[in-house]
Amino acid sequence: MNTGRSTVARGTGRDVLLEAxxxxxxxxxxxxxxxxxxxxxxxxxxxxxxxxxxxRDALLIAAxxxxxxxxxxxxxxxxxRPELDTxxxxxxxxxxxxxxxASYCEPNRMLAQLEMYTESARNPTVAAISDRCxxxxxxxxxxxxxxxxxxxxxxxxxxxxxxxYADGLALQxxxxxxxxxxxxxxxxxxxxxxxxxx
Numbered sequence: 001m002n003t004g005r006s007t008v009a010r011g012t013g014r015d016v017l018l019e020a021x022x023x024x025x026x027x028x029x030x031x032x033x034x035x036x037x038x039x040x041x042x043x044x045x046x047x048x049x050x051x052x053x054x055x056r057d058a059l060l061i062a063a064x065x066x067x068x069x070x071x072x073x074x075x076x077x078x079x080x081r082p083e084l085d086t087x088x089x090x091x092x093x094x095x096x097x098x099x100x101x102a103s104y105c106e107p108n109r110m111l112a113q114l115e116m117y118t119e120s121a122r123n124p125t126v127a128a129i130s131d132r133c134x135x136x137x138x139x140x141x142x143x144x145x146x147x148x149x150x151x152x153x154x155x156x157x158x159x160x161x162x163x164x165y166a167d168g169l170a171l172q173x174x175x176x177x178x179x180x181x182x183x184x185x186x187x188x189x190x191x192x193x194x195x196x197x198x
Contacts, residue, residue, distance in 0.1 A: 014052045016042045021063035026108030030060060030115040061125055064116050067109065068132040075099070075136035079143055089147040093194065094187045096144035100137060100166070101186070110170050117167075137163065148194035158193050165189065 020042035024033045035056050039049040053059040078099035084092055113133065120127040141159045150158060165186075 013042075013044055013048050016044065017049055017052055017059065018063045018066045021059055022067055022112050023108055025060075025063065025115055026111040030119055035059065061129070064112075064126060064129045067112055067116070068129045068136075070109075071133045072136040074102075075140050078140060084143070087147075089149065090191060092147040093144045093191055096140050096147075097187055097190050100140050105170075111174060114167075114170060114174055134163070144190070145194045148191065150194050161193050162190055 017038060021033070021038050024038060024041055033056075035049045035053075036046050038059065039046045042049075049059070053062065078096065081095075084095065087095060116126060116130050116133070120130040138159055141162055142155060145155050145158060
């Protein structure tokens with residue numbers, strides 16, 4: 001009998017559920033999804049969902065943790081690229097910011113991240129997950145700002161400005177229902193933040 005569900009390889013059910021959850025968080029919001037909807041989106045039975053996760057909260061926390069893991073991996077991979085060592089400061093800044101943008105601006109990921117930020121104010125577990133994402137982004141930006149010659153004492157404040165800039169663009173994108181794009185002048189803005197007197 002055809003149940004309308006796709007075939008999921010044995011042992012991959014948990015991964016499929018987490019990916020489906022992140023998609024739904026981006027599409028509908030953190031609190032607007034049910035275990036039944038996640039199961040349907042993953043092409044699995046509700047029983048498979050409850051086998052892997054005791055309840056909806058456990059599934060959401062696991063999905064957000066998976067998201068944070070992917071952000072950390074992307075940022076750390078970007079920082080490990082050997083060609084960064086041969087670039088001029090401005091080239092390195094542009095390359096690092098391109099990596100930051102690529103990680104930050106995929107539509108569902110960006111919306112899931114905004115949902116995570118909002119939930120962080122209410123849930124200490126989600127706040128800790130959010131902190132992992134922010135720390136990974138910060139590592140990228142520290143590398144770029146160091147290459148630009150920014151004194152260590154000024155790094156935190158200026159990186160905070162970059163994050164506010166990026167988050168503001170993401171919020172505008174979410175409000176308009178348009179793809180998140182860091183503006184074309186973003187590299188120049190970031191360079192100015194790194195090198196101009198404040």
